[in-house]
Amino acid sequence: MLARSGLICLLLAPVLISPLRPAAAQDLVADLSSHLIAITSSYAGAELLLFGAREEGGDVIVVVRGPPQRVLVRQKRRIGGIWINRDSATFVKVPGYYAVHANRILADIASARVLARQRIGVENLILEAEGVDPLEAVLFREALIRNHQKQGFFREEEGKVAFLGNRLFRTKVQFPAKTPVGSYTAEIYVVRDGHIVGAQMTPLFVRKTGLERAVFDFAHSQPATYGLAAILIALAAGWLAGAVFRKV
Amino acid sequence: MQIYLPIAEMSVSIFLLLGMGAGVGFLSGMFGVGGGFLMTPLLIFIGVPPAVAVGTEANQIIAASVSGALAHWRRGNVDLRMGGVLLVGGAVGSTLGAWVFKELRQLGQIDLVISLAFVVFLGTIGALMAVESTRTLMRRRRSGNLGKAHQHHWMHGLPFKMRFHKSRLYISVIMPLIVGAVVGFLAAIMGVGGGFIMVPAMIYLIGMPTSVVVGTSLFQIIFVTANVTLLHSINNQTVDVMLAMLLLAGAVVGAQVGTRVGALLRGEQLRGLLALLVLAVCAKLAFDLVVTPDDLYTVLPLRGGE
Numbered sequence: 001m002l003a004r005s006g007l008i009c010l011l012l013a014p015v016l017i018s019p020l021r022p023a024a025a026q027d028l029v030a031d032l033s034s035h036l037i038a039i040t041s042s043y044a045g046a047e048l049l050l051f052g053a054r055e056e057g058g059d060v061i062v063v064v065r066g067p068p069q070r071v072l073v074r075q076k077r078r079i080g081g082i083w084i085n086r087d088s089a090t091f092v093k094v095p096g097y098y099a100v101h102a103n104r105i106l107a108d109i110a111s112a113r114v115l116a117r118q119r120i121g122v123e124n125l126i127l128e129a130e131g132v133d134p135l136e137a138v139l140f141r142e143a144l145i146r147n148h149q150k151q152g153f154f155r156e157e158e159g160k161v162a163f164l165g166n167r168l169f170r171t172k173v174q175f176p177a178k179t180p181v182g183s184y185t186a187e188i189y190v191v192r193d194g195h196i197v198g199a200q201m202t203p204l205f206v207r208k209t210g211l212e213r214a215v216f217d218f219a220h221s222q223p224a225t226y227g228l229a230a231i232l233i234a235l236a237a238g239w240l241a242g243a244v245f246r247k248v
Numbered sequence: 249m250q251i252y253l254p255i256a257e258m259s260v261s262i263f264l265l266l267g268m269g270a271g272v273g274f275l276s277g278m279f280g281v282g283g284g285f286l287m288t289p290l291l292i293f294i295g296v297p298p299a300v301a302v303g304t305e306a307n308q309i310i311a312a313s314v315s316g317a318l319a320h321w322r323r324g325n326v327d328l329r330m331g332g333v334l335l336v337g338g339a340v341g342s343t344l345g346a347w348v349f350k351e352l353r354q355l356g357q358i359d360l361v362i363s364l365a366f367v368v369f370l371g372t373i374g375a376l377m378a379v380e381s382t383r384t385l386m387r388r389r390r391s392g393n394l395g396k397a398h399q400h401h402w403m404h405g406l407p408f409k410m411r412f413h414k415s416r417l418y419i420s421v422i423m424p425l426i427v428g429a430v431v432g433f434l435a436a437i438m439g440v441g442g443g444f445i446m447v448p449a450m451i452y453l454i455g456m457p458t459s460v461v462v463g464t465s466l467f468q469i470i471f472v473t474a475n476v477t478l479l480h481s482i483n484n485q486t487v488d489v490m491l492a493m494l495l496l497a498g499a500v501v502g503a504q505v506g507t508r509v510g511a512l513l514r515g516e517q518l519r520g521l522l523a524l525l526v527l528a529v530c531a532k533l534a535f536d537l538v539v540t541p542d543d544l545y546t547v548l549p550l551r552g553g554e
Contacts, residue, residue, distance in 0.1 A: 041490075044250035044259040070550040074356055077544075082364075082537045085356050085546070096549065143545030177252070177259035180549065208254065211490075215254040219485050227481030230307045230489050231474045234496065238314025241500030245315070 027055040028198035030169075030188040035202070037175060038209040045177040048204070050101075050186060051170040058192040059102065059109040060161045060169050063120055064204070066097025066153070067182030073129075073140045073147075089129035089140040096180035098125065098154050101171045103161040110194050118189065118196065122154050152176035181206045255488035256300045262494065264294065269308075269498020276312050276499065277319075277506025278513075279447070279462075279522045284309050284440030285370060286529060287495065288362070296491070298359045302349070302439030303480035303487040304495075309441045309473045311496040312503050313466045319507045320463025327414035327460045331467040333421050334446075337428025338435070338472040345436025346479035352437075353484065360537075365438050367534045373448055374526035380452075381520035415456045415464075423454055428468065436476045441469035444526060448519075458515040 030052025037046045050062055071094045077086040102109060106121055116124045122145055129137040148154040153176065161171040173186070183205055190198035208216055219226045251262045268290055276283035284305045291301035320326055352358040406420035427449045431442035446465045450456045456464070481487045510518060 039252060041252050042250065043252040072356075072548045072550055074546045074548070075544055076541060076546070078540075082360075083541055083544075084360055088356060090550075094549075140545065143543065144547055146543065147545065147547040177250075178257065212252060212254040215490060219255055219481065219487070219489075223482045223485055224478070226485075226489075227478035227487065230481060230487050230492065231310060231477050233489060234307055234310035234477070234492065235314055235470075235474075237493070237496055238311035238500060239318065241311070241504065242315040242318035245319075245504040 028188060028190050028200050029053050030186075030200050030202065032173075032186055032202055032204060035204050037179075037204070037206040039181065039207065039212055040210050041212055043177065043212075045179070046175045048173045048175070049170060050173055050188070051168070052188060052200075053167045054169065054190045054198065056166050058190045058197060059104065060163075061106070061109065061120060061189040061191060062099075062101040062161060062171055062173070063118075063187040063189070064097065064099040064101075064173055064184060065095045065187070066180055066184050066206075067095070068093040069096045069180060070094070071144060073144050075140070075143075087132060087136065089132040089137060091127050091129055091141075091144060094127055094144065094148075095125065096153065096182065097175065097184065098122065098148075099157065099173055100155070101157045101160045101173065103159065103163065103169070105158045106156075109191050110196070114191075114194065114196065118187075120189070122149070122156055151178065153179070175206070179206060181208055251490075251494070253296075253488050253491045255486065256296050256304070256491055258295060260294065265491070265494040266498040268294075269495040270502040271498075272495075273312055273499030273502025274506040274509075275502075275525065276443075277316050277503035277508075278510035279443070279506075279518060279525075283312060283499065284435075284438070284442075285366065285444050285526070288439040289366065289529060289533060291491075292359075292362075297486075298362055299349075299353055299480075299484055299486045300488055300491075302362065302437070303477070303484060304492045305439035306435065306473045306476040306480060307487050307489065307492040308495045308499060310470055310477065311492075312499040313441060313469045313473065315500045316503050316507060317463060317466035317470060319504070320466060323463070325460050325463035326467045327412055327456070327464045328467070329410070330412050330415055330417075330424060330454075330456065330460075331464045333410070333424045334428035334431075334464070334468045335471050337425040337430075338432035338468055339475055341429035341432025341434075342436045342472050342475045343432075343479065344429075345433035346476060346483060348433075349437050349480075350483045362438055363533050363537055365434065367530055367537065369434065369438075369445060370526045370530035371534070373444060374523050374530055376452075377448055377519050377523035378527065381516045381523060384516040385520065412456075415454075415460055417455060419454065427453060428472075432472050432475075435469075435472050436479065439476075441466075441473055443469060444522070447522075462510075 033049035071091045072088055074085040074088040076083045100121055115121050127141050129140050161169055163169050186202050186204055188200045189196050249262045250259045252259045272283040272287045288301050288305045292298050352361050406422050408421045410421050411418045431446050435442045443465050447461055450461045477487055
């Protein structure tokens with residue numbers, strides 16, 4: 001009994017404390033148009049609407065992060081006239097997707113220190129390379145960012161968050177066809193006078209569904225059976241085509 | 249219309265895949281090659297990861313070869329005995345090749361090795377065939393006689409002789425076994441049926457008559473590529489059935505048409521055309537190896553990692 005009342009006190013604690021803070025969390029409400037991106041056979045990328053309301057005044061920054069990945073970056077060198085992969089670096093915990101949206105240029109909204117602390121902006125991502133010396137690592141890091149921006153995995157869209165009236169805001173978040181599957185988060189920040197005064201986080205999942213998922217799971221869980229099935233399908237299809245064309 | 253491929257993990261136009269299948273299938277039926285030597289580079293060009301291109305192409309070649317081989321079987325153009333001997337070598341070669349592929353992939357050199365292998369083999373074979381078919385065409389034009397059925401080589405002294413009725417040969421099984429093994433090895437590394445090597449090897453090294461070469465080649469390709477499909481599924485999980493099905497939907501139609509067109513052409517004309525095609529693909533791949541890439545760095549997300 002004593003233990004239970006203690007637990008209730010603990011659960012209530014944030015609720016009791018929050019009104020004491022000046023512009024706290026409830027001054028911001030935001031959500032995504034969907035919390036699930038289903039990868040089906042017709043999937044070719046996705047677009048979600050992120051919308052919300054905040055108390056008057058203040059800039060809005062939206063950060064969407066994908067699941068962390070290990071990424072291998074290889075450098076080509078010309079050897080005997082041919083370009084060959086030589087040095088490589090492995091980056092850990094690289095977000096598989098990373099998008100920053102804001103209503104205006106980030107540098108105008110908050111100081112570099114504030115942005116760095118919250119890892120807002122591609123240059124503030126912690127991307128550490130293994131397997132190369134620090135001097136080289138800078139080049140590999142740049143190459144990684146360059147590649148991910150080109151492929152649409154890293155996006156900075158300053159000025160994309162639009163306001164409707166004084167309180168409402170909205171932005172469209174785009175995902176490329178190759179966006180990794182896994183758990184994503186969308187963070188929404190309200191910044192006033194260079195200080196973050198409100199924040200909210202909402203989850204998002206990217207999953208393979210239907211036939212795509214069945215095929216992928218089958219190939220990875222029972223590779224030998226999958227291989228045999230692939231052979232049988234091909235044999236049947238080849239025979240069928242032969243039979244059809246013989247009659248023609 | 250876009251389609252998402254579950255193993256390649258990318259979205260591609262369905263019509264592009266069907267068109268690629270049909271075009272390559274046509275050539276496959278016409279020349280009696282699996283078509284992989286064209287399709288594997290094409291898949292890599294449209295952005296399919298090379299390892300997936302190789303595994304998937306092996307799977308697709310099975311189907312394309314079945315429909316082609318059946319067409320030749322009905323015309324009695326398959327030497328089963330020779331096919332069986334080639335196949336024994338092919339099984340050994342492709343199993344070894346699949347293992348080497350896995351090792352090279354871990355070293356990060358598989359893309360380079362795939363391209364280099366294509367350049368070397370396509371260049372050599374294409375040049376040899378071009379020279380030979382030109383010479384035959386010119387000789388025929390001059391004298392109008394066909395020459396001997398096959399030449400006598402040093403290899404006729406090798407042991408373990410076997411009689412191949414259909415090919416009208418009495419030769420040692422060593423050469424067909426070696427040819428089968430080499431082609432099987434390349435099939436596993438390059439995602440090809442190996443017809444572009446098998447066909448000239450059968451004509452020039454084994455001395456088989458051109459009429460049974462194409463059918464017999466397709467026959468053994470079915471089994472070698474089946475082995476490659478199975479091994480790549482187990483080792484690398486890089487066989488995309490959905491991609492293979494779309495390619496083969498185009499390819500089986502193309503192959504039927506190609507087989508008919510091929511029957512209308514003379515042997516050396518067929519070889520001359522194939523030589524030109526082989527050299528063109530070789531030149532493109534060689535150019536890509538030498539030209540400075542847009543970005544000297546390549547980025548590869550690793551599966552199952554933090």
